[in-house]
Amino acid sequence: MQKKPKIPGWKDKTLFTPGPLTTSRTVKQAMLRDLGSRDVEFISLVKEIRQKLVEVGQANQNDYTAVIMQGSGTFGLEAVVSSTVPPDGKMLVIINGAYGKRIAKIASILKVDTVTLEYPENTTPGLQEIQDTLKADANITNVSVVHCETTTGIINPIKEIGRIVAKSDAKYFVDAMSSFGAVPVHLAQCNIDYLVSSANKCIEGVPGFSFVLCKLSSLNETAGYARSLSSDLLDQYQGFEKNGQFRFTPPTHALAAFRQALAELEAEGGVAGRAKRYRKNYETLIAGMRQMGFKEYLRPEDQGYIITSFLYPQDDNFRFDEFYERLNEKGYVIYPGKVSNADCFRIGNIGRIFEPDVRALLAAIRETIR
Ligand SMILES: Cc1ncc(COP(=O)(O)O)c(C=O)c1O
Structure with a gap:
């Protein structure tokens, strides 16, 4: 039997993708x-x-x-x-x-x-x-x-x-x-x-x-x-x-x-206001990811605050599909990599997401890799 959609009051997953993105209600x-x-x-x-x-x-x-x-x-x-x-x-x-x-x-x-x-x-x-x-x-x-x-x-x-x-x-x-x-x-x-x-x-x-x-x-x-x-x-x-x-x-x-x-x-202060929020999301994300041992694909000076490619960890137990699925079950959608010569996955900082959302994602990643 088809599940009844839970509207109103539903909670969508948070999208850490390059779009479509999480939008405001x-x-x-x-x-x-x-x-x-x-x-x-x-x-x-x-x-x-x-x-x-x-x-x-x-x-x-x-x-x-x-x-x-x-x-x-x-x-x-x-x-x-x-x-x-x-x-x-x-x-x-x-x-x-x-x-x-x-x-x-x-x-x-x-x-x-x-x-x-x-x-x-x-x-x-x-x-x-x-x-x-x-x-x-x-x-x-x-x-x-x-x-x-x-x-x-x-x-x-x-x-x-x-x-x-x-x-x-x-x-x-x-x-x-x-x-x-x-x-x-x-x-x-x-x-x-x-x-x-x-x-x-x-x-x-x-x-x-x-x-x-x-x-x-x-x-x-x-x-x-x-x-x-x-x-x-x-x-x-x-x-x-x-x-x-x-x-x-x-x-x-x-x-x-x-x-x-x-x-x-x-209302957010135009492009400058939005840039400030996305940059904060990005800085929170990379600090947390580095703490867990993840490495970015790009050099920091070339990296923008829109989306970040992370290299797969050098750990034989890491399977991207499983990592993705487990985060998905927790309500967080990340994105597969698109780089042609390195194994990466991507996390976007854009859309209606704020620093606490990024911290929640980091906690979910920490729990998942553990
Ligand atoms: C830089 C860039 N160009 C083109 C596209 C393609 O856009 P769409 O998938 O909306 O056709 C994207 C999508 O993410 C993009 O990031």
Whole structure:
């Protein structure tokens, strides 16, 4: 017989993952609405969200716009690759993890001419090599990099890369999926033309859409570039500008939750306030994990406070699946590793989690390994 769901008063497991994340009860409650997608209330909600996203990127509304795309983060990445690279363009993809590789894969499927610069997963990209590559190949029209490579948690130097790209004619595209909202980004100062993130990461909404922050002057040059109807970024933008509406059915509930999530971000002190909480989560986590003998995969100077990869302990009795299951039974969800050349697992510091939650996880880990 099926178990009866325990609502209200249920207790979900705490998610120490890269997303979907633990969200506040008020964010979940904001979804308990039926909104018409062509209704004035929904149209004004979408407008407010788009404006606030530009503010989170510390940008001027005259220079940047937010284009919301239905679908998860990857759909937003695909929208940028498919509709901002000219038909005869060439994309330089900087890679130091699985998500950089994903952008290259998207480009390859779309038959976009691509050149890659690939670095080990525990190393930030070589700035000189990027500069030399751009200098040597005038055909490169677009450059992409991942901000927080969630594969490991490494933070890539998007500002420095932006300065290099600015010396060329290429457009600069940053996948800031797991960092936007918690790691400060100044769109103009980083020379970013397109930045992608999604609803269910550091802004602490629920899954359902991604968004692209676009430099208007660049976006407006892309007419005729789109290789797909549903992911046509310029057409989606023009739709919003024409009547405030999505071209196709929007995730109304996820957007209602997101407006509440943005209000909660503001109440926490914006990106700086959220960064402070996540950093505290991270510091508490690594201090506790080190005490138990766990070691991080990355060097501390490359490690961000979003998510941490820990090496499997050198103990023949350690089985990740069992470790995971036992923590899960205690109500804590961690994440498998994604590093290609080392056995790791990952623990995220993002979402509606606080220092006491991290301490509770550490206690559960201590009990489990014992
Ligand atoms: C850096 C980065 N890029 C892309 C993605 C893919 O996003 P999604 O799974 O929402 O499609 C993720 C997901 O965690 C990510 O962290």
